[in-house]
Amino acid sequence: MANPLRIGIIGTSFVSDWICEAAQMSERCEISAVYSRDFSRGTAYAQKQCIGGCFDDEAAFFSSDQIDAVYVASPNVAHYRQTLDALSCGKHVLCEKPLALNAAQAGRMIAYAHEKGLILLEAIRPVHDPFLTALRENLHKVGRIRRATFEFCQYSSRYDRFLAGERPNVFESSLGNASLMDLAVYCLHTCVALFGVPKKLTAGASFLPNGTEAAGTMLLDYGEQQTTISYSKVTSSVHPSIVQGELGTLVFDTLNQPSYLRMLYRDGRTEELFTPVKNNMVHELNTFARIIANAESTAEYDEQSLCVLRLLDEARRQIGIDFGAGEAL
DSSP: OOSOEEEEEEOOSHHHHHHHHHHHHOSSEEEEEEEOSSHHHHHHHHHHHTOSEEESOHHHHHHOTTOSEEEEOSOGGGHHHHHHHHHHTTOEEEEESSSSSSHHHHHHHHHHHHHHTOOEEEEOHHHHSHHHHHHHHTGGGGOSEEEEEEEEEOOOTTHHHHHTTOOOGGGOGGGTOOHIIIIIHHHHHHHHHHHOSOSEEEEEEEEOTTSOEEEEEEEEEOSSOEEEEEEESSSOOOOOEEEEESSEEEEEOOSSSOOOEEEEETTSOEEEOOOOOSOTHHHHHHHHHHHHHHTOOOHHHHHHHHHHHHHHHHHHHHHTOOOGGGGOO
């Protein structure tokens, strides 16, 4: 690659593994450094992923001349502070979903990025995947939309550890974690991108004994069209997601990594509408690098992120999810 965007990543989890793989697929980006509070773990990770730089000091990491941008993949509660710190050091930021714990934090992050003349983008895969374009361009085939159902129920690989008495981070509410923030956010982003902001949102959820939200349901009222969102970190769904109209139904699977998009016509005909890639995080990396290279506006992405966080704020209010001090500005 000629003059690739050099990205430093925060964290050494499986999400960081995915972004490293995606960078190898990208023609625009490379992973040039990693930050971990545990230097030995960071060093081992850097060696495994063939990353040149390793840091255990945040300030040194953010100010390093080895990186042009930062990928924030830390616990949700850290997104706000780490993004502002990276921006203050002149680094562009690709921040994992959710962009922040609430809309007020996100608004401050976006405003500061604009003030610094830098790019801040939420890493929310369906928004950047060509799947969403294919879905939007084929909506007309179902005719008048009457019902949509978005499901993201995925039994967490760490739930067994929780049941055994451990406290893995993904089930620790003090870190800003909740099934709503980790899974339903994909569904809400897709709804807003396709249908806009609903007239009304109604939400309910169930909780684990430690107070972490485990699963929930939302009803989005669009007038003639009703949309239901179901999400869970403690069960897995066997149902696809659908957009159902008077002429037929669009059917697709997991919104973080969709593998198909199928049109089922009322007369029995079917049509395949989408071809996936192995790791769709490559799309958000390429979008991020392109926007930086071309000095493009992020206004559309900014508004989408803010709309979704306002909906998350309302859902949390109804459900009773409070992240406490982590939500302070």
